Amino acid sequence: MTEKTAGSNFIRQIIDADIDHGKHSEIVTRFPPEPNGYLHIGHAKSIWLNFGIARDYGGRCTLRFDDTNPVKEDAEFVEAIERDVRWLGYEIGAVAHASDYFEQLHDFALELIDRGLAYVDSLPAEQIREYRGTLTEPGRNSPDRDNSVESNREQFERMRAGDFGDGERVLRAKIDMASPNINMRDPVIYRIRHHAHQRTGDAWCIYPMYDFTHGLSDAIEGVTHSLCTLEFEDHRPLYDWFIANVTAPSEPRQIEFSRLNLSYTVMSKRLLTRLISSGVVDGWDDPRMPTLSGLRRRGFTPASVRNFIASVGITKKDNVIDMLVLENAVREDLDPVAPRAMAVLKPLRVTISNLPEDHAESISVANHPKDESFGTREVTLSREIFIERDDFMLDPPKKFFRLSPGGEVRLRNAFVIRCVSVENDADGNVASLVCEYLPETRNGVQPEGRKVKGIIHWVNAADALDAEVRLYDRLFREANPRPDQDGEFHEALNPDSLVTLTGCKLEASLAAASMDTRYQFERLGYFCQDPDSIPGHPVYNRIVTLRDSWAKAGAAG
Ligand code: ATP
Ligand code: MG
Numbered sequence: 312m313t314e315k316t317a318g319s320n321f322i323r324q325i326i327d328a329d330i331d332h333g334k335h336s337e338i339v340t341r342f343p344p345e346p347n348g349y350l351h352i353g354h355a356k357s358i359w360l361n362f363g364i365a366r367d368y369g370g371r372c373t374l375r376f377d378d379t380n381p382v383k384e385d386a387e388f389v390e391a392i393e394r395d396v397r398w399l400g401y402e403i404g405a406v407a408h409a410s411d412y413f414e415q416l417h418d419f420a421l422e423l424i425d426r427g428l429a430y431v432d433s434l435p436a437e438q439i440r441e442y443r444g445t446l447t448e449p450g451r452n453s454p455d456r457d458n459s460v461e462s463n464r465e466q467f468e469r470m471r472a473g474d475f476g477d478g479e480r481v482l483r484a485k486i487d488m489a490s491p492n493i494n495m496r497d498p499v500i501y502r503i504r505h506h507a508h509q510r511t512g513d514a515w516c517i518y519p520m521y522d523f524t525h526g527l528s529d530a531i532e533g534v535t536h537s538l539c540t541l542e543f544e545d546h547r548p549l550y551d552w553f554i555a556n557v558t559a560p561s562e563p564r565q566i567e568f569s570r571l572n573l574s575y576t577v578m579s580k581r582l583l584t585r586l587i588s589s590g591v592v593d594g595w596d597d598p599r600m601p602t603l604s605g606l607r608r609r610g611f612t613p614a615s616v617r618n619f620i621a622s623v624g625i626t627k628k629d630n631v632i633d634m635l636v637l638e639n640a641v642r643e644d645l646d647p648v649a650p651r652a653m654a655v656l657k658p659l660r661v662t663i664s665n666l667p668e669d670h671a672e673s674i675s676v677a678n679h680p681k682d683e684s685f686g687t688r689e690v691t692l693s694r695e696i697f698i699e700r701d702d703f704m705l706d707p708p709k710k711f712f713r714l715s716p717g718g719e720v721r722l723r724n725a726f727v728i729r730c731v732s733v734e735n736d737a738d739g740n741v742a743s744l745v746c747e748y749l750p751e752t753r754n755g756v757q758p759e760g761r762k763v764k765g766i767i768h769w770v771n772a773a774d775a776l777d778a779e780v781r782l783y784d785r786l787f788r789e790a791n792p793r794p795d796q797d798g799e800f801h802e803a804l805n806p807d808s809l810v811t812l813t814g815c816k817l818e819a820s821l822a823a824a825s826m827d828t829r830y831q832f833e834r835l836g837y838f839c840q841d842p843d844s845i846p847g848h849p850v851y852n853r854i855v856t857l858r859d860s861w862a863k864a865g866a867a868g
Contacts, residue, residue, distance in 0.1 A: 320625035322360070324564055326536060327366065338370030339535045340437035341407075342396070343525065345377045346388035346509075347596040348580030349602045350395045352616065352637070356571040359620040362539055363403040373532055379524050386633055389509075391595070395603040400613045405532075409524050411802040416519045419527055419557040420482060420501060424463045428556055429500065430455055432465035432483050438482070443496050444489075450496040456485065470503055473516045477503050484523070486552060494549045498522060508722055526550040530559040537563045541568045541627065558817070571623060572631040574790040576601045582794065589799055590787070594753045598711070598841075598852050599786040599808050610782060610829050610839035610854035615644035635787060638855050645829055645837045645854070650678045652684055652767045653723070654832040654851075655816040658697035660743040660772065663728060664695040671773070676724050688820050691724055695772035697816045702767045705733065705746065712765035716762035719758070720765040721835065727752035727763050768833045774819040778849040781841065782810040817849065829854065 329335055340361040342353060365372035374396060376385050409416075421427035432439065432455045444450035458466075470480050482501035500523040505516050526549075531539045537550075554562055577583065580600055584692055586592050586600070595602050598609035606616060619640035623632055671693045679685035692700055699716070707715040714720045720727045728746040736742040749758050757763060757829045785805050792803035824830070829839040836856040843850045 317399040320620070320623075321627070322536070322538060322568065322625055323364065326364065329535070331366075335535045337535070338364060338368040339372075339533050340365050340370065340528065340538060341375045341532060341534050343377045343409075343528075344392050345380070345383075345580075346385060346392060347380070347383040348388060348584055349391045349604050351578050351580070351600075351602045352573065352606065352619075353571045353578045354395075355399060355603060355616050356620050356623070356625075357538070357540075358396055358399055358401060359617055360568070360625060362396070364410060364536070365438075365641075366401075368468070370405055370535075372401075373407050373534075374403050374407045375409065375532070376504075377521070377525065377528075378408050378410050378508070379518050379521060381506045381518060386507050386509050391604060395607075398603060398607055398608045398613055399616060407528075407532065408510055409519075409528050410508060412524070412528050413511060413515055415631060416524060416527055419553075419559075420467070420519070421464070422557045423484060423500075424467060424482075425460060426464045426848075427460055428485050428519070429482055430458055430463045430485055431470065431481065432456075432481050432497075436478055436481075439483075440498070443493060444488070446493070450493075452488055453483075453497070455754065456497070457597060463661045468515050470501065471515070473505070475503055478806050479503065482517075483647075484548075484549075492545060492548055494522070495552070498595055522546055522549050523553055525556065526553050526563070526565070527559065529563040529565075530561050533561045534563040535561075537565045539565060539567055541567045541629065542570075543567055545819075557565075557729070557756050561689075567625055567627065568625050569629045571620070572629070573601060573634055574631050574639065575634040575785040575787045575792070577787075577792055583796070585798060586786075586800070591800065591804065596729055597666045598781070598783050608841065608852070610837065610852055611641050612644050612829070615641040618644060629732065631791070635859050638806050638859065641855050642837070642857070645831065647682065648839055649829050650829040651680065651833055652692070653770055653818045654780070654821075654822055654828045654835065654838070655697045655699050655768070655775075656772070656782075656835065657700040657811050657818045658814065659703055661696050661698055661728070661769075662743065662745050663694050663696065663748050664731065664745050665747045668694060670694050674724050682860065690724065690818060690820065691771045691774060692722075692769075693771055695771055695777060696722070696768055696769045697772055698722075698744075698769050700741075702765075703741065704731075705741065713767055714746075714765070716828060719749075719761075719763045720767050721763050722754070723766050725753070725769075727758055730819070768835075770816040771817050775816040776814075776819065776822055776849065776850055778815045778817050778821075780812045780838070780851045780853065782812065782853045784808050784810075806839060815851075817851075821849070824849070831857075 342358050344363045362372045371768045432453050434453050442451045478628045481499045483497045484500050488496045501517045501518050504518050547565050552567050596604035619637050673689045675687045676690050677687050702713040704715050714730050719727050721727045727749045730746050732745045734743045786808045787803045788805040789803040826840050832838050837854040838851045841852045843849040
């Protein structure tokens with residue numbers, strides 16, 4: 312597998328210039344997830360960027376949990392996030408929590424109050440919103456805006472002491488109620504929340520708001536380049552304002568880049584949470600989820616995710632990346648490293664009538680068609696085998712090159728068989744086939760006077776392993792799924808995103824398969840074992856098909 316290099320991008324160019332100008336002795340970044348859900352592939356872009364830059368510039372990247380909202384956050388998410396960052400291939404050095412800085416942030420707030428740059432407002436939330444104005448109208452000053460420093464101090468102390476209920480007071484920065492940038496119209500920087508925090512417990516009942524916390528946490532950590540997504544561009548003046556107006560320990564610079572958007576999925580934790588709570592998927596690590604834990608369970612490799620992000624690149628342009636780019640990244644990553652094996656998903660029993668009852672020949676098969684270093688394995692072939700039901704048709708169309716009554720097809724790595732009779736079950740459905748093999752057709756030799764084009768895979772019946780196979784496909788059938796009015800996705804969902812097959816037949820060599828080997832099942836796709844596998848009952852997930860079937864379906868429709 313070859314790792315795509317990070318290459319250059321506009322952010323690295325800025326950093327290079329800063330280094331040339333001697334601005335920094337060390338490059339410091341951070342990845343700042345809010346622990347209110349699991350990481351998704353959009354976060355992978357931010358991780359790749361922040362951890363990748365720190366590594367390549369010999370700097371450091373802090374994993375900082377942005378835990379300023381005690382209501383939505385959970386320790387489970389903190390653990391999952393750390394696991395996923397490591398899985399993606401990055402070493403976690405420093406771990407921090409915005410809540411580590413609550414005391415310092417509180418001091419910064421006092422500093423703003425003392426400088427006459429922050430005030431406690433008793434307007435109810437609704438009125439604060441109303442007073443804020445609109446894009447076309449300036450805001451109005453709150454009656455509390457000109458309260459004295461002493462009164463603001465006293466009120467803020469009472470907020471902290473718990474003298475007020477949720478929403479009864481807020482602390483606001485005193486900036487400019489007429490600013491064309493609404494973020495600058497005296498934003499709220501502290502609110503009251505009587506709610507225990509997962510880390511600080513009941514120590515606080517006031518919590519700092521995102522913009523205030525974020526930039527000042529960056530400054531506390533000595534972050535040099537604070538990389539975030541484009542929706543924060545309008546917040547940058549505020550980011551800079553906070554840093555300029557307290558005695559900030561350092562002066563980080565915020566740089567924005569475009570979010571990763573993927574077709575045929577949704578990517579906000581809010582919507583992903585919804586998919587789980589309404590039972591559309593089994594959980595955060597459902598293999599159809601665009602979460603890192605879902606992709607991992609599905610069988611995606613960390614390298615395929617990194618390569619995908621590298622190929623998308625870092626820009627300021629908003630766009631939507633086609634899901635097939637991600638699917639191709641995993642195909643490309645697995646093709647050279649996945650050993651091949653044979654598996655039959657929907658088995659149809661075939662008796663090769665001209666082989667003796669006790670026949671059992673051992674065939675030496677290459678484990679990888681393009682790489683001899685994978686070696687070979689022995690596959691047994693005897694009188695009874697399984698082929699795919701889909702490889703047989705009673706009444707085939709003209710260009711069907713597989714098996715049909717009287718027809719011929721080659722068994723992969725073996726010989727040509729001819730279908731001599733079809734046995735039906737009580738309902739008249741095809742139950743099994745009787746075939747004859749053509750002894751002269753071993754080693755790829757064609758039968759006399761004709762060419763057998765089709766080659767199908769098969770599994771020996773006597774020693775086949777029974778398995779459950781889960782065929783995963785895109786969760787949505789619409790490229791740009793949006794929730795309905797009730798917040799659900801009914802219409803947009805792909806009803807076939809999961810097809811569970813039982814009684815699948817695997818070749819015997821897979822009895823020794825390790826949990827983390829990803830296989831190419833010939834002609835079917837790439838597969839790996841699901842954690843639900845138990846000895847004697849293997850469960851395989853289809854990671855991806857061999858080729859894109861959606862482009863075709865789209866072209867036909
Ligand atoms: P969500 O809407 O999914 O909750 P978020 O931006 O609120 O996403 P955070 O946990 O706050 O999620 O994000 C942590 C970091 O990851 C932030 O710096 C954020 O900008 C970045 N990030 C989140 N989603 C994407 C994305 N789709 N593409 C690139 N970066 C992203
Ligand atoms: Mg968020």
